[in-house]
Amino acid sequence: MKHITLGILMTLGFSTCSVFAQGSTEIDKKYSKEVDRLYKSKKVKEAFSHIRSQMDETTADLITLTEVLAPPFMEDERGKVFAKMLEEAGVDSLWTDKVGNVIGLRKGTSGASGYVGVDAHLDVVFPQGTDVSVQKVGDTLKAPGIGDDTRGLAMLISMLKAMNKAEIKTEKDLLIVGTVGEEGLGDLRGMKYLFNESGLDIDSWIAIDGGSLGRISNAGLGSKRYKLLIKGQGGHSWGAFGLANPHHALGKAIDIFSKDAWAYTSGDIPKTSFNVGRIGGGTSVNSIPFESWMEVDMRAIDPKNLDEIEAIFKNSVEKAITQYNASGVRGEVDYELIKIGDRPSGELPASLPLIQRTMAATKLFGETPRLGRGSTNINIPVAKGIPAVCIGRGGQGGGAHSLHEWYLNDEEGDESIQLALLITLSEAGLDK
Structure with a gap:
């Protein structure tokens, strides 16, 4: 991969x-x-x-x-x-x-x-x-x-x-x-x-x-890091067109999280950051992927802000997957959040x-x-x-x-x- x-x-x-x-x-x-x-x-x-x-x-x-x-x-x-x-x-x-x-x-x-x-x-x-x-x-x-x-x-x-x-x-x-x-x-x-x-x-x-x-x-x-893993059935890009696509769902998750997190970090709070550092998945350009993933890093000076940016991330992912599955695609994707880093402030x-x-x-x-x-x-x-x-x-x-x-x-x-x-x-x- x-x-x-x-x-x-x-x-x-x-x-x-x-x-x-x-x-x-x-x-x-x-x-x-x-x-x-x-x-x-x-x-x-x-x-x-x-x-x-x-x-x-x-x-x-x-x-x-x-x-x-x-x-x-x-x-x-x-x-x-x-x-x-x-x-x-x-x-x-x-x-x-x-x-x-x-x-x-x-x-x-x-x-x-x-x-x-x-x-x-x-x-x-x-x-x-x-x-x-x-x-x-x-x-x-x-x-x-x-x-x-x-x-x-x-x-x-x-x-x-x-x-x-x-x-x-x-x-x-x-x-x-x-x-x-x-x-x-x-x-x-x-x-x-x-x-x-x-x-x-x-x-x-x-x-x-x-x-x-x-x-x-x-x-x-302090920082919290997650791997978001989105899975679907996968299939041919033409023959299975319309099937739920984990990459498309991942894109929606990035979009919603970026908007919600940017609004939060732009407020009057101690320095807080978020970053989508890596994405991956898929087998070929003409295949609907069966799996898509990203790794996310969030940091904050104040432990309270770190907890809050983490909550925004989790809520954004849930919102994105729910909206994507309700968008008219055939079948649906599911997801898993894997914590890969937790450093205290x-x-x-x-x-x-x-x-x-x-x-x-x-x-x-x-x-x-x-x-x-x-x-x-x-x-x-x-x-x-x-x-x-x-x-x-x-x-x-x-x-x-x-x-x-x-x-x-x-x-x-x-x-x-x-x-x-x-x-x-x-x-x-x-x-x-």
């Missing part, structure tokens, strides 16, 4: 990591002082030096990981490579959980319960068969997935190596994690398992994803210690903290009220989610690893 991409986007704002949340970026002096002391400590400075000196190793790790393709639900091989890197860099224990998350535990000294987690996601958006060979053009690396989020995985390995070389001990236990299922239909399954089923007592979470330094997500952009206050520390650390690197909202791994802890932030991977890059994705490591690239380490240590506590 041939898949067709339909570029219909009706939106008042959409993004994965770049929609800015509300919230003051004012930093409490006590957190500025705390992070500044940490930044100036001898062991942290030594770790920063190791991060700079192992840049070539980090680039080699990035290339190795990039060239192991990892679509959602097929992250196993990359997970094995990442696990080997964690083991060689040095963790106290290492395991792959039930859904495929690769977890390295670095024990703290306090014996206190509750983990601090730091992660990057293993999966990329590209399907099996995609050529992920890394091409070097000067200092620029080109390959699908090299930035999003393979660079984040390489950063975790660099952080771990630097902590061990500098003999840094944290007060709290650290979980260093390569998560599965962040992209697309993966639907944050790795994080859902960690926070809902794993039994791990997680106090706070730091995700590495997205772009430049200074970008800090403290809020989750939520927002954490900027006053939380983790967010304060993240902003203070960001400022020490000469960047202006920018609080934002995204559809990332932190959606899950944020919706549960667990402190979490998503930070950028630094460097220069472009073409994310495309075959011409590229990444260039520059001074900001090393600083992004140092920043991630500083935030992690400020949250976990540096053992003196």
